[in-house]
Structures are given as C-alpha cells and as structure tokens.
Amino acid sequence: MSKSAIRIVNGNIITPYRMIKNGELLIQHGKIEAVCEGKIDVEAATVIDAKGQYIAPGFIEMHVHGGGGADFMDGTVDAFLTVAETHARYGTTALQPTILTSTKEQIIQSLALYDQAASSSIRGSRFLGVHIEGPYFSMRQRGAQDPRYIRDPDPAEYMEILASSQSIKRWSIAPERAGAIAFGRLLSDRGILPSIAHTDALHADVMEAFDNGYTLVTHLYSAMSGVTRRNAYRHGGVIEAAFLLDGLDVEIIADGKHLPAELLQLIYKIKGADRTALITDAMRAAAMPEGPSILGNIADGMEVLVEDGVAKLPDRKAFAGSTATADRLVRTMVKEAGISLIDAVRMMTATPARILGVDASMGTLVAGNDADVVIFDDNITIEMTMVKGEIVYHSSGSALSDVSN
Known part of the structure; x- marks a missing residue:
C-alpha cells in the first residue's frame, strides 16, 4: 500500500x-x-x-533476543530481519535487539551485523538501536547468561566496544561489580541508557547507581536481589529500591510465566503504568513449536527446553528466556492481572517510547x-x-x- x-x-x-x-x-x-x-x-x-x-x-519492544527460529546472536543479517518480521505479526512495530553475554568479539560482530540489518529493507518491526545485556553481571544472579563470559567491567574492553558502533542505546549491568558505577556514568554522559540487571546489589548500591545514571531496572524480579541478610542485619535489595525510587523505571516480563498475577498487580500498584514497560525477553523459540531450542548463538549457545509456554534450563530449575510476543503481554495484563486495556497498552507503547527517548515520534x-x-x-x-x-x-x-x- x-x-x-x-x-x-x-x-x-x-x-x-x-x-x-x-x-x-x-x-x-x-x-x-x-x-x-x-x-x-x-x-x-x-x-x-x-x-x-x-x-x-504500534507495540514497542525494548528487550528481545529473537523469534521465528532466529536470534540476534546468530551471526547473520537475515537473523535480524527474521526476528523483525516475526514480531511484526504480533503487533510490534519497533524493537530494540538485545545481545547476550558473550565474548568481546561476538558483541562487536553482532553490532556490525545490526548496522547492516538496520540499513537493509526491513520486512517488519523497525529497529531502535542495540541493547547489550551483559557480560558485567553477578555470577550468583546470572540466570541463563553464559557463566564462561561473566566478568567485571573492563575499561579497555568496553571502550573498544563503544568505539565499534554508534548503535548502542542501552547496556544492562550489575551495579555492584567493580567499576560498574564509573561505567554507568560514562554511558549516561554519552546518551546511552545504563540499566540494572542480573544483580545481587543492596539498596545502597542501587541508590548510588541511580545517582550515577542508572534509571532503569531490567526485567524486575528476574535475576536480582530482594530482602537479604548480611551479618544478621536485613537489607533491602534491588526490588525494594525499585519500588522506593520514584524516578526509577522498570520493565517486566508479562508472559504469565515469569511473574504471577499478584506480582504484576503489585508492580502496577506501586510503579504505575507510566513507570512500567512490558517486555517479552523473547528468545528464538517465540512463535515456534515447543521442544528443544538454543539460547544465543545457534552454533554454541546454551541448550534450553521450551515447554508450558516458556523456555527453561534443561534441569527445569530456572527459566531461560520467554517465548512471548507483545500481544501476549497485553493479554496477560488485561485477562490475568485485571489491568485496564488502556493502561496495558500504555505499558507496551507510550512508556517504552519515553524510556527509549523516541516518544517525540512514536508510542x-x-x-x-x-x-x-x-x-x-x-x-x-x-x-x-x-x-x-x-x-x-x-x-x-x-x-x-x-x-x-
């Protein structure tokens, strides 16, 4: 047309x-x-x-790894285009490709492929820059992130990655790792969104991170600390800090699996639709049949099992990404959590648009x-x-x- x-x-x-x-x-x-x-x-x-x-x-998906059998870590331009086409069938008009924890070389290669894909004739959802998820995470809260590559922020490494592409728009980091506060401040100064993720941080760590540019929490409740004890004393974790800091945005995997209805309702009650973005965190199995799959690069990624509408680690002890599409997120919020359709749509459109800084033209x-x-x-x-x-x-x-x- x-x-x-x-x-x-x-x-x-x-x-x-x-x-x-x-x-x-x-x-x-x-x-x-x-x-x-x-x-x-x-x-x-x-x-x-x-x-x-x-x-x-149009729905705006700010955290997605794949779909339609493809993953952004697969090492091909066609994988990027396949994911964009797949999610468009479910209402997503713009998305932010997310790169998993991996080697420096794989991250740089994925960024180069993104730049090629973004200049191609995209067959579906358009791209909004790259979200790098890792590798500077807590080992204890790594979830399905590959432990072979988890490490502290290395200025020599991340400066080389930053120099390789102008397309990096967001970077998810555990703020308690050595050097993470300085790294977050650098990203913020460059107009890149530092986000708190896969973290064992205490409330005080989050407060310091917030003061240094970290204004988003990646998939709230998933792979992060809550109330914990240190030397007999209780401390609030990332979850409590997210609720207490009014200026901190959160994103949630509203696939009906990662978070039950009561937690979706609690997040909505405390943070509201204006501070809560819905995400799929979808991996390659989104819009695909259930069964064995791969998280990350098709050649050497992690084996996972897709069943019951979600991806799991082979031992079934933890989730390994979702298989959701954006329509399912809105449906879950309305049908299971009892949120109004207007607010559910806002969390899938206007709120992520504001967080990503594209609300002047979309959302x-x-x-x-x-x-x-x-x-x-x-x-x-x-x-x-x-x-x-x-x-x-x-x-x-x-x-x-x-x-x-």
Missing part, C-alpha cells in the same frame, strides 16, 4: 488516557494527520475498516507522530500491523483495496 492518504474507520482508538469510540484515524505520507470522533472529510483515501475492533499505537496516536498502528480484537489477537503507514502484516494475508470517499 502506498503512503497516500489512508483512513482507518469504525474502530475504538486507544490513547494513553481514554478510548475514542467509533473513532477515525487519518494518515498521510507515513504520518498521523488527524485523530477524531466521527468521520474525517478527505477527498480520496484508502479506507481500512477496523470493524469495531481496537486501534492502538501514541497523535497528529505528527509516525503512523505505527495495530488493530486487534477483544482477545488482543492482531488483525493488522502498520509501520510508518505501510501494512507489514494483515491476518487475511491479502492486500486491502483502495476505496474512494
């Missing part, structure tokens, strides 16, 4: 704070031109009938923003995904016809 005028009609438009019943959306040249109740007068346009379904901003359906749009039904089943005015997925599998007013 061309980027000439498009009217999306007969839908319930979701804004961050209200629902516009029977609203219409006008799109021109890949941008939102108008959002209103009732009919928009335009001489000729392609008309898309939402058929009474929901019209929402909400307002005039002037990019026309990243999804249409879905009451079960959050995706009918259509549009990126900058172009339909990249439609459930019918066929092109929509132009209809003149």
Whole structure:
C-alpha cells in the first residue's frame, strides 16, 4: 500500500488516557494527520475498516533476543530481519535487539551485523538501536547468561566496544561489580541508557547507581536481589529500591510465566503504568513449536527446553528466556492481572517510547507522530500491523483495496 492518504474507520482508538469510540484515524505520507470522533472529510483515501475492533499505537519492544527460529546472536543479517518480521505479526512495530553475554568479539560482530540489518529493507518491526545485556553481571544472579563470559567491567574492553558502533542505546549491568558505577556514568554522559540487571546489589548500591545514571531496572524480579541478610542485619535489595525510587523505571516480563498475577498487580500498584514497560525477553523459540531450542548463538549457545509456554534450563530449575510476543503481554495484563486495556497498552507503547527517548515520534496516536498502528480484537489477537503507514502484516494475508470517499 502506498503512503497516500489512508483512513482507518469504525474502530475504538486507544490513547494513553481514554478510548475514542467509533473513532477515525487519518494518515498521510507515513504520518498521523488527524485523530477524531466521527468521520474525517478527505477527498480520496484508502479506507481500512477496523470493524469495531481496537486501534492502538504500534507495540514497542525494548528487550528481545529473537523469534521465528532466529536470534540476534546468530551471526547473520537475515537473523535480524527474521526476528523483525516475526514480531511484526504480533503487533510490534519497533524493537530494540538485545545481545547476550558473550565474548568481546561476538558483541562487536553482532553490532556490525545490526548496522547492516538496520540499513537493509526491513520486512517488519523497525529497529531502535542495540541493547547489550551483559557480560558485567553477578555470577550468583546470572540466570541463563553464559557463566564462561561473566566478568567485571573492563575499561579497555568496553571502550573498544563503544568505539565499534554508534548503535548502542542501552547496556544492562550489575551495579555492584567493580567499576560498574564509573561505567554507568560514562554511558549516561554519552546518551546511552545504563540499566540494572542480573544483580545481587543492596539498596545502597542501587541508590548510588541511580545517582550515577542508572534509571532503569531490567526485567524486575528476574535475576536480582530482594530482602537479604548480611551479618544478621536485613537489607533491602534491588526490588525494594525499585519500588522506593520514584524516578526509577522498570520493565517486566508479562508472559504469565515469569511473574504471577499478584506480582504484576503489585508492580502496577506501586510503579504505575507510566513507570512500567512490558517486555517479552523473547528468545528464538517465540512463535515456534515447543521442544528443544538454543539460547544465543545457534552454533554454541546454551541448550534450553521450551515447554508450558516458556523456555527453561534443561534441569527445569530456572527459566531461560520467554517465548512471548507483545500481544501476549497485553493479554496477560488485561485477562490475568485485571489491568485496564488502556493502561496495558500504555505499558507496551507510550512508556517504552519515553524510556527509549523516541516518544517525540512514536508510542501514541497523535497528529505528527509516525503512523505505527495495530488493530486487534477483544482477545488482543492482531488483525493488522502498520509501520510508518505501510501494512507489514494483515491476518487475511491479502492486500486491502483502495476505496474512494
């Protein structure tokens, strides 16, 4: 479909704070031109009938490793494009590829491949820069991160990585590791988001990290400390610090497996929709059949088992990433946690857009923003995904016809 005028009609438009019943959306040249109740007068346009379904901003996925059988660590441009295409089918219009703990050489190679993929003709979700997850983590809280590569921040190493690419937008780190505070301050000064992750930090460590640029907690509750005892005295951990620091954003894996409904409700009650972003943390098995799979590079990554809708370590003692897609996150928040659809969508759109610094052009359906749009039904089943005015997925599998007013 061309980027000439498009009217999306007969839908319930979701804004961050209200629902516009029977609203219409006008799109021109890949941008939102108008959002209103009732009919928009335009001489000729392609008309898309939402058929009474929901019209929402495109979902923004800020922590994803793979999907459709591919992983960003696979070492090919095609892997990046496959993941982007896969997640677009489930409403994601923009995502931040995430690189796992690995060698310096693999990280640099993945960054180079990202740059090539970002300049290619992307077949689905567009890219928002790279998130490096590791290798500067707590060994005790490593989760499924490969222990062979976990280490303290090394200035010689990370300066070489930073020099290799301008596409690094976020780096997840355990702030208690030697040198992590100085590293976080350097990242923040360069406009890169330092995030707290895979960590055994105490509340005091988080306070220091927050004062030095760490403003996000990576997958809250997963691979991090809570209340702990040191020499008989109790100390708050990262979880408690995240709740106490109003200025600290959090992301949560809302796949219905990593966190039960009561914890999703608790996070929402304390942090609210404006400080909570939904993430899949999806690995290659997202949108694939269950069974054996690989976390990370297809050649030498970690063997995992996908069952019960989640990836697990072979001994089943811990999760090893999710197989969720963005629609499932919204569905879980609404159907299992009882959160309003408006707030659930906000946590998948406007909130991650603000955290990633792209809210000036995406994340909400307002005039002037990019026309990243999804249409879905009451079960959050995706009918259509549009990126900058172009339909990249439609459930019918066929092109929509132009209809003149």
